[in-house]
Amino acid sequence: MDFFITILGSSSATFHKNRGLTSHVVSYKGDHFLVDCGEGTQIQMQRFGTPLQKISRIFISHLHGDHFYGLIGLLSTYHLFHRKAPLHIYSHRPLQEIIGLQLKASSTELSYPLYFHDLEEGQSGVLYETEDLRIETFPLIHSVPTNGFVFKERNVQRRLVKDKIKSMNLPYEAYDELKSGKDFYLDDGSLIRCDEVTLKPFLPRSYAFCSDTGYTEDFLPFVKDSTILYHEATFLTGDAPNKRLEKYHATAKEAATIASKANAGQLIIGHFSARYNMLSPLLEEARSVFSNTTPAIDGKRYVLTHESSSETVS
């Protein structure tokens, strides 16, 4: 389990008695990223045993309160806990100004370096990458500038066939060479052929986070073949209280349509209107279009397995 998502909140706009506000933790090989941070996120982190201090980067999809009002409290808690590790925040303006004003009001000089990375309206592309992970952003349709994020594996390596190599007594450096697709020469000049002792790599896994958005297919190229695609599903079809909200939020059916068109392995729906006590009608609506749909449940982990990768990717 080296790639998983923890849902910290699944309610939209206002709290539901069983559901906090939007926040997801994306965990990949020991790195932890936070996506959105509604009020009470740090309470949920404590409740669900999230490694609070290990978050290194925070991505805020847009500046509606239910997606970021918990951020200043989390930053303050880090300070009170004497955090030293740098923290990076990716968001639209004027988040830096909002945070700065609040820190100034309490005469707080943070104990750790805090870096803001502004998202521009309509921005798409790579925000951050490591040797084996790339984080990209893409624009959504909402009443204020809003972005989605996708966490994609990269440089996925070939898999050693243990039965074949265990008797070979290879030097340590051979494994990395072979996994990277290269043949390896032993000191005696003999050749270990990569394709004889390794299998082709697993398909790269990816997690796409489609925050508040009206229905749009514009971002499909960014989320194509996601292992798990999260898409907001605020309402059942026809339940939006007015035309304005219909335009800026999606229904369960629309979320499922996107998952289907994106050829996702699995769909998580969330950001449920607080009017819904039971989620089954939303699930049923989504599953009528995309069967592998699961609801976002506060505190639940969703693992990106190699088996759950879409098998049609070449």
Added chain:
Amino acid sequence: MDFFITILGSSSATFHKNRGLTSHVVSYKGDHFLVDCGEGTQIQMQRFGTPLQKISRIFISHLHGDHFYGLIGLLSTYHLFHRKAPLHIYSHRPLQEIIGLQLKASSTELSYPLYFHDLEEGQSGVLYETEDLRIETFPLIHSVPTNGFVFKERNVQRRLVKDKIKSMNLPYEAYDELKSGKDFYLDDGSLIRCDEVTLKPFLPRSYAFCSDTGYTEDFLPFVKDSTILYHEATFLTGDAPNKRLEKYHATAKEAATIASKANAGQLIIGHFSARYNMLSPLLEEARSVFSNTTPAIDGKRYVLTHESSSETVS
């Protein structure tokens, strides 16, 4: 039960698993006031059945996050619930600027009138009064400008002796006159003497909220004879992690000393450091100085009874 306090949070600085951040609801004869509003206050209100929409005035003691980071979320929820009733906020600057910037970032024009009343550093005196209640403020000692608040009954009326008046068949207007201390003339010219059918008023009840503060007796005149006095008690004696915190926070013993010198009827201690899982040591320390001490417990109501008023007031 026409005058009571509901504790919404009793932890200091950071959340404890059983304790939210500072917020008290003061309820007096159908009016509800909020004092401080740490992150998660609206969650606690929902959890404890607080009449969220009936809050008319909010008093923020100071601009440390654990006392006000929940405010913007509460204001937003009022908006999402289409609140129409005006809301008044009393606080130090720059709270209005902080709130304004966040509302602007989400393009929100609130559905209700919001009025800010700035507290000046060192300010004392009346903030608001009605026919039967007066709310005063007084300065405390902390690392940023900080104020306490006291809710005092005023114009407390004499009490009708039911056994004496029930056979008199008095007109409705007689009751108010007699309770206000005046004699009353019946239409036939006969006199009903106030002191024959009423008893002297109960002592006026009061609730004093002494937020974050180092030990000081300067505010004693404002909180003298409080029916219930809340005083922060962040640490046990000797437990403050450094000299700076010792200066700006109180120990359980110091809180109790203030209650004793103020001649309070009852002391509530709160704002406990998250280091304390058990509150009994803090209670024991306070009770060694002031026996009628009770801990602030999230969700608990504390009733100001006439019997609990300090009987030494003339």
